Amino acid sequence: MDEATVQQTLHALELVYGSDTTSEQRRQAEEQCQRLRDSKAVVAYGMHFALGAYGAAAQHFGLQLLEHAIRQRWSSGGVSSDDSSSGRVTFGHGLAIRDGLWPLMLASGELAGFV
Numbered sequence: 797m798d799e800a801t802v803q804q805t806l807h808a809l810e811l812v813y814g815s816d817t818t819s820e821q822r823r824q825a826e827e828q829c830q831r832l833r834d835s836k837a838v839v840a841y842g843m844h845f846a847l848g849a850y851g852a853a854a855q856h857f858g859l860q861l862l863e864h865a866i867r868q869r870w871s872s873g874g875v876s877s878d879d880s881s882s883g884r885v886t887f888g889h890g891l892a893i894r895d896g897l898w899p900l901m902l903a904s905g906e907l908a909g910f911v
Contacts, residue, residue: 797837797840797841797844801832801841802841802844804828805828805829805832805841805845805854805857806850806854807825808824808825808826808828808829809825809829809853809854809857811824811825812825812826812829813853829857832861833860833861833864838861838864838865839861839862839865841858841861842858842859842860842861842862842864842865843858843862844858845857845858845861846858846859846861846862
């Protein structure tokens with residue numbers, strides 16, 4: 797995981813949610829977030845941000861990345877036993893999400909409509 801990408805994403809989230817941000821800055825920040833969402837490393841970054849070490853906005857963004865990966869990549873790429881950087885959601889990712897993030901998602905209210 798690239799620390800520069802983490803820092804750029806955190807800065808982009810500050811701009812997206814900042815009240816003093818211009819529309820052009822917000823647009824560029826949203827593009828940065830979209831590039832991460834479309835990257836092959838979306839699951840790794842989603843897990844990283846979702847753990848909550850960077851605050852609520854980053855945690856929410858991490859959960860959104862994971863949701864996007866599950867919706868888009870699992871159905872299009874299938875379930876893989878290979879944990880390479882193929883960008884597909886693997887069975888191992890699913891277990892990590894279940895075991896590591898389920899309590900966080902329950903506590904944050906992310907699953908309110910599902911449970």
